Amino acid sequence: MWRQRRSLLSQAPGKVFCRPAGNGAFPFTIGPRFGSGRYCGPVVLSTGKGVCVFCVGRGDPPPDRRHRETELAQFFTGWQSGNIHADQRLQEGEWSLHGAGRRGQTSTADGRSGGLLFGLVSGWPSGGFLPQFRKWIRHLYGLPLGGTPRKLYARSQRKLYAYSTNRAQLLAWSPDGKLVAFSEANAEGRPAITLLSLADHSTRHLTSPPVEHFDSQPAFSPDARGWLL
């Protein structure tokens, strides 16, 4: 499984850095320079056999992320690197910085085992409703092990929300691999926890935040199962 993942990640400029589980002491620091022009996204746990970190980007990073791109030092021994297939889908100004990994023990909706999810973020509006929401995800991609990324979900409107820089992990993948959770504006315009079925790409809002509240940062419990409508 580990070897398989390495082989599928093969095109610049996006990169995933992975570390096999059980290799090295904790706590640890990863680095180094992952490369100029890249932003290293959140921790992505993959198949239960290791840990991956996204480093994807093209062009100038947003100002509040610029500090992160070049000064990561001391590459951690035992980490392997590979490139993300999807770089050709990155547009200027888009950044992949939200990801979720999943274990490989069960099949995903498309019949593959394990994989990664990531979202592409673009746009930097100022002000507006809840200034913390200064960016949004326009596309959500799946990157199955041994396969190529495919677009799972897209919004032309600014409805899929990310959060401020220290709230990196937006996406959550259900333990059975069938659902993805994220924050999306509901009919009232308030970001609500939203579930996406990977089987049919249907969505539903799971929460209804009160006025001047918003919901984000979903995390599936270990026993969360299926598409229960």
Add this chain to the structure above:
Amino acid sequence: MAFVRTSGPGAVDDLFLVPIEGGVPRRLTFDNREIYGPPSWTEDGKDLIFSSARAGLPSLWRLPVAGGDPRAVAEAGTKRLLSGDFNQGPSLGLHAQHSQQKYLAADAEG
């Protein structure tokens, strides 16, 4: 499913729990402190680990979903951490400080 509900514009957070089939969310924390990143479940599904500055410096906290007060995960130290996924092996946190990005591990048994 656990999630963070934030109230603006002061942006204070609390943890909530909601069944994935839907329902009224249950509030788990009540102190309106900023929470950094998503919570993580322990493997047995009994506790949530999350990052927050509840006692000064940001650190990891452990909260029983059945009820109770969060308590500090001592091993995590007092650093700004984003808890990782405790379901899948070593637990991780993200420490972003100035120009460095560090990934730290904390023992979920804390």
